[in-house]
Amino acid sequence: MNPLTSESLTDKEKNELMQQIKQEVAVANAQEMLSKMTEKCFKKCVIKPGTSLDNTEQKCVAMCMDRYMDAFHLVSKTYSTRIQREHNRM
């Protein structure tokens, strides 16, 4: 039997499963964000890696993170507007 058929699942189990999936999607999203931000801000802020992360670099990284998230929100808004528009055209 397919283990995912809900015949064998109680309501409680079903809710737990749904919560777990929601959480996994959220965690994957956060991990992707973290990994992209690290890559992009390292590239922007650490031009010549020295013996330590100096003050200017740390400040640059902090600012870069904030701008990366700003950009993400704007891109996300633009994309959802576009999806809406394409949807209406159909």
Next chain:
Amino acid sequence: MSTEDIMEGSKIAETELQEFFMAEKQKAQIQAQIHEFNDICWEKCIDKPGVKLDSRTETCLTNCVDRFIDVSLLITNRFAQILQKSVGNM
């Protein structure tokens, strides 16, 4: 409750779960797409991360997302035409 009622109930629960999975899957795909757009447009539009996204950068980001989607649609359509032509010639 008859056996039939129970069967009917589990069918409804199964559809509900199925719909939930599809919605979460779509959510994850859209989030992944936003990460990709942000990656591409960050490279195009951000020179040095400043204290805020200035309006020029914001315009660049929104245009970047929309033009990327335009290119993607254009290429998809044209590629489909090329494929169709080559199938027609066989």
